[in-house]
Amino acid sequence: MESHAAAPRGREPEDECPGEVLERERWTRTRVGLGEPRVRFDWEAAFGRSARRVVDLGCGNGLFLIQSGYARPDTDHLGVELVPPAVRMGSLRAGQRGLSNVKFAWGDASEFICERVEPASLDEVHLYHPQPYYDRAKIPRRQLGPRTLLAIWLALREGGLFVFQTDNPEYARYAHENAGQLFEWRPRKAVWEDAPDGRTQRERVARAQGLEIFRVEARRLPLEPREAERRVAGMMEPDFDANKKGFDGRSPRGEGGGRRGARRRT
């Protein structure tokens, strides 16, 4: 387990946003709409250029995007987030910093990656601290599962990067046991060199609470699409017990005897 100093009293770890607020004339527009359901996202229209593409699925207040946007002006960054206040905060912060390569969209990131992305069109997909959802009724909302793993694999260019991070050990275990079918799954213990204090708000909060952070850099395996689909058909659904009091981890189909907290896809 990593040890980290607690945040100073009265100050949340998420207060630290990279960069500086510029004078108003230099603010940029950083909100973008997704448009009608299932319509492909037009990157060139949104960013006014053709560049490397990075997506953050469930980006929260966008700390990673802002930090990466500064560090990589040659790369376009899109965050998709369900909660409007988080979208507002991220887009305001990025806009006040004059970033033109970072945009925020309000919407369902799972729908985005499954329905709105051209195959082999993204360079990186990032998923930081997806909600574990302890309530059994909310399991279908978990962001990482066979369908989204295949969608991420399809969306990435050859050799593309998938970054996954969580502070929930059961989520980490689920991802480790399944995602290796499509990605070269490389867990790393070390903090990110580009963001030693944490890439995202949740990472900073979890570290301040003394939680272990599971970080993975995964490279897309060079598979034929039919082989990728075959592998996905054998993956577990993410119905693991996220390990909080009150969670009922029983399989809805009564399929006992499998690996703990997961059942095979049928």
Ligand SMILES: C[S@@+](CC[C@H](N)C(=O)[O-])C[C@H]1O[C@@H](n2cnc3c(N)ncnc32)[C@H](O)[C@@H]1O
């Ligand atoms: C625990 S927070 C982590 C936020 C951020 N990635 C971080 O690490 O600080 C999970 C985030 O995922 C968002 N979220 C959950 N399901 C989503 C979905 N289907 N589409 C977009 N955002 C989603 C939540 O609104 C929330 O902001």
